[in-house]
Amino acid sequence: MRYVYVILVLLVLAFGFYITTRWDNFTKPQERVSSTVLLEQLKDVTKMAVLEGHFSEIYDYKDYTGFDLPWFSKKALIRVKAKILVGFDLEGMSLKIDSVHHEIVVQNLPKAKILSIEHDLDYYDLTQGVFNSFSTQDYNRMNKESKEFIVNQAIKSGIIEKAQKRQKDLLEMMKISTGNLGWKLTVENPKPISN
16 A cells, blocks of 8 residues: 555656646647648749849838827838849840851840849837728738839839949950950840839
8 A cells, every 4th residue: 555655656746747847838829830832833034133232111101091090090110121133134135156257246135124022021010090900901002012112212222223334344344255265245236224
């Protein structure tokens, strides 16, 4: 009988030790995240990025129905951080190599443009009223408008013109390099700078 008490005490101590070591697992909220990634399409691209711009902007959003009173209005203060790659889509460009006359002809040289935008939103203040709350459409609209705002600011900053200047510099460098090898580089139909 004495052994039964000792075994019971040991079992209670072991159970108590187990509970105390696992207590964090019992008190923390449990999350379950599920995701499915589907590859929709693979596409060969011929793009050359020559500039990377980093932009940061504060986006202030306010919406109210009827009166601008706290229970009828909603507002958001969002920091938008974006990385914009500017360069050239070389898809339509063609090269003709004339080995007899030692000439390389570049045709349909592309204009500089924004190739990609990566942006993150940090919500600093979300205040919504009792009669006016944020919906999924509001978040999607704020995301879209903040992206458009960053693109407009990037264009105003002159980043596309700077990329176009880089293209001219690269072409001059290529002309010098091919000239040193006894070849000639000719560019046909250069396109103007895009805005």
